Amino acid sequence: MSIIQRILDTKAAGHPLSQSVYQSLFGELPILIITHETGSAAISLQGAQLLFWRSANQSTPVIWLSENALFKKGTAIRGGIPVCWPWFGKLGDPGHGFARIVDWKIDSINENSHGVSVVLSLSNNQQTAPYFSKAFDVQLKIDLGHTCQVELSCRGDFDATSALHTYFGIDDIENVIITGLGDHYEERTQVENKPKISGQLNFSQEVDRIYTQAETHIMIKDGKRTIRLTNINAHDVVTWNPWAEKSKTTTDLGENSYKKMVCAETCRINHTLKLSPSDYTTYGFKVELI
Numbered sequence: 333m334s335i336i337q338r339i340l341d342t343k344a345a346g347h348p349l350s351q352s353v354y355q356s357l358f359g360e361l362p363i364l365i366i367t368h369e370t371g372s373a374a375i376s377l378q379g380a381q382l383l384f385w386r387s388a389n390q391s392t393p394v395i396w397l398s399e400n401a402l403f404k405k406g407t408a409i410r411g412g413i414p415v416c417w418p419w420f421g422k423l424g425d426p427g428h429g430f431a432r433i434v435d436w437k438i439d440s441i442n443e444n445s446h447g448v449s450v451v452l453s454l455s456n457n458q459q460t461a462p463y464f465s466k467a468f469d470v471q472l473k474i475d476l477g478h479t480c481q482v483e484l485s486c487r488g489d490f491d492a493t494s495a496l497h498t499y500f501g502i503d504d505i506e507n508v509i510i511t512g513l514g515d516h517y518e519e520r521t522q523v524e525n526k527p528k529i530s531g532q533l534n535f536s537q538e539v540d541r542i543y544t545q546a547e548t549h550i551m552i553k554d555g556k557r558t559i560r561l562t563n564i565n566a567h568d569v570v571t572w573n574p575w576a577e578k579s580k581t582t583t584d585l586g587e588n589s590y591k592k593m594v595c596a597e598t599c600r601i602n603h604t605l606k607l608s609p610s611d612y613t614t615y616g617f618k619v620e621l622i
């Protein structure tokens with residue numbers, strides 16, 4: 333049985349928070365299960381991580397979750413939308429920040445016939461203190477319906493880097509073309525996979541790069557469907573596919589999983605988030621099938 337089905341099945345042992353949202357437990361982690369006429373999804377309270385999102389008429393999830401993802405306290409979950417904050421990658425320790433491995437609170441859940449909106453929040457507390465000494469507030473708003481929109485708002489007295497590290501579900505990586513990334517990028521791999529066509533990315537080996545002048549609309553085409561990613565207040569986009577070897581040797585990915593996912597991560601890395609202690613700074617994205 334697929335991991336998505338196993339997650340959805342925990343609803344039976346969960347308790348309702350609203351008509352379409354149930355809270356349950358998967359592995360060691362509390363999760364929200366969302367089953368609405370527009371689609372289904374789950375969110376982990378550890379990390380405020382959207383785990384997957386499948387719109388009602390699609391069998392392939394738009395937001396992908398690894399079949400081998402680990403659901404353990406303090407361990408990052410492979411897939412969905414990990415929230416990398418207040419630093420990206422190795423700019424601090426732990427890698428990709430601590431927000432994805434600590435517990436968030438539910439601020440609000442609202443729903444109507446168009447979809448479900450969940451707001452989660454995190455403020456400096458005992459669990460975050462070992463990682464970071466400054467005061468902060470972060471909110472993540474996830475709106476799910478016929479589209480999926482995610483916005484991160486944060487405040488504090490420092491500059492942050494961040495990524496909404498989205499794993500998209502695709503039919504076959506070898507057919508994927510991503511457009512709208514712009515021409516300028518920072519290479520993060522040893523062996524560069526030079527784009528054949530300027531501003532357009534396809535995959536024949538590991539790709540890991542930070543595009544710094546991405547357009548507002550990014551298109552991810554896999555030959556079967558087109559996902560449109562609309563950036564909100566962001567022009568940095570990280571693209572990542574681990575390819576065969578790394579996929580095989582990364583326990584929570586597993587052999588061949590690289591064929592079914594591609595990361596296109598709306599982020600604020602080159603253009604850092606310059607925070608204020610009083611006003612929230614927001615960035616995010618919207619995803620739709622077109």
Ligand code: TA6
Binds near residue numbers: 427
């Ligand atoms: O965003 C791309 C990246 O930074 C890659 O370098 C790759 O390591 C990936 O994220 C996954 O990182 P993680 O810490 O989740 O294993």
